[in-house]
Structure formats: structure tokens, C-alpha cells
Amino acid sequence: MTNFFNGPVPEFDDHIRKSIPTVDAMYDLCQGVTYALSQERTRVVDLGCSTGKFLRDTLKRATTTYIGVDFVDWQWEKTPRVTFRQEDALTFLRDGGAKDTSVVLSLCTLQFMPFSKRNEVIRRVYDWLVEGGIFILAEKVHLPSAGVSEVVERSLIQWKRKNFTDAEILDKSVKLAKSMRRNTFEGLYTTMQEHFDSVNIVWANGAFVCMVGVK
């Protein structure tokens, strides 16, 4: 798949907040869940960490290690307690980078990976997690009803017009079409259920959904 992220996107964190309604609430919730369910002397890994803002702003446990992974060099600013690695997420997992993790995050990252690799990412995350560890997964999905999906997409475009011009919305949609492919909600949820003891939907807005799989 062509990569939408050929290099750092200027003002990316602001851009994502202007593109996904109520996404700040999702980040707040995920940071709270990360702190509460991370375990001492383990790792927390953010796959597709982009600028690193999520880990930078997350409350840290004293003996936990924090690692952000992204295949783009986002020229990360030095961040106390956080290590950033420029690497493909699946290569990182295959090489054991997520060994002894208690929290792994993939916030809108899987949707940029080839379908053929997505199940392997989920399986390897599960394998590396310690007992009681969690996988926090957020994605834009295809909703089961075409009718509902159509209304939701139109409403999203309407909402984005507060922040972008019509040309900007259309241009981004054309660019994203080259590299982003959505899972069906059912397919993603079923794959998560096949691996994890429980799968918990913790946030959703339109076609954006965030779930937590518990090992």
C-alpha cells in the first residue's frame, strides 16, 4: 500500500483533532486506561506513535518502560522516560520488541497496514503481552449498514467543514484512499475476540471505534 505518511505531517496532532469528532475524549480515556492497567517492570508500546504526543502526555509508572514505534522519522523531541524507534510495527513485533508488555496501543495505525499483515499484528501483540496485559486498538471501520454508514460519512464531512475548506476535505480524502483501508467492524471485533479473553468497546463516534482487548 502507498504510504500516506511519507514524512512528518505539519501540525499533525492539531490536524487529527480537527478530523475526528471528540477524539480528545478518546485520548484522555486511553491515557487513563494505560496508566491504570500498565504494570510495574513491564513495557508500554505505542505502535504508529506519530509525534509521540500520546506517550509524552501519559502519566508514567516508576519502573515501567515506554516505547513509541513509527516507520516515519517524526524527528521526535527528547522526552523523559520515552524511547522512540523508527521501525515498521510488524518488524518490531517479529523481533520481540513487545516482549513483556502490559499495554500495547495501535491508535489509527492498523488501518494503514496491508490486510495480509493485520491479523499477524494482533496475534503477535497478544503473544507478547504479560498476563492481564491489554491491547488498545482504535480504527475507522466500515459499519454494517450501508444506509447508516452513508449518513454518518455525510455528517462527518459536514462537521469537518468547521475546520477545513471543501477542497482540503476532498484532497485529503483522495490522498487517504491510496493508503488507508478500513476493516469491517464485525471482522475486526471477531479477530480481537479470537485472541483476547475479553474485548471492550470503550469509545466510538460514527465509524471511529476504540476497543480494549484483555489477555
Ligand SMILES: C[S@@+](CC[C@H](N)C(=O)[O-])C[C@H]1O[C@@H](n2cnc3c(N)ncnc32)[C@H](O)[C@@H]1O
Ligand atoms: C493516523 S496516524 C496515528 C498516529 C497516532 N497513533 C495518533 O493517534 O495520533 C498513523 C501513524 O501510523 C504510522 N504507521 C503506519 N503504518 C505503520 C507501520 N507499518 N509501522 C509503523 N508505523 C506505521 C504512520 O506513520 C502514522 O504516524
